[in-house]
Amino acid sequence: xxxxxxxxxxxxxxxxxxxxxxxxxxxxxxxxxxxxxxxxxxxxxxxxxxxxxxxxxxxxxxxxxxxxxxxxxxxxxxxxxxxxxxxxxxxxxxx
Numbered sequence: 001x002x003x004x005x006x007x008x009x010x011x012x013x014x015x016x017x018x019x020x021x022x023x024x025x026x027x028x029x030x031x032x033x034x035x036x037x038x039x040x041x042x043x044x045x046x047x048x049x050x051x052x053x054x055x056x057x058x059x060x061x062x063x064x065x066x067x068x069x070x071x072x073x074x075x076x077x078x079x080x081x082x083x084x085x086x087x088x089x090x091x092x093x094x095x
Contacts, residue, residue, distance in 0.1 A: 006027060007023045034052065046084070048087065049083075050082055053080055056075070059075045
């Protein structure tokens with residue numbers, strides 16, 4: 001599902017109270033708030049859905065695939081999502 005599909009689904013589900021323009025704005029505000037929280041180093045937890053946190057990646061020596069040359073890759077923090085129990089159970093097709 002893309003962001004546009006999510007907006008369309010929200011507008012469809014909550015029509016006529018929520019028009020597509022308002023659904024678009026709501027999704028943008030939520031994504032912005034989550035991005036800001038992660039940028040500050042905060043953890044985001046949505047009960048039943050999952051949590052977002054930052055994972056640390058230490059510096060390492062990488063390789064340029066085109067030239068084979070060794071390249072220094074600096075340390076960084078990357079967003080990480082861990083699915084909650086309820087989400088895992090709902091998408092498990094074997095249960």
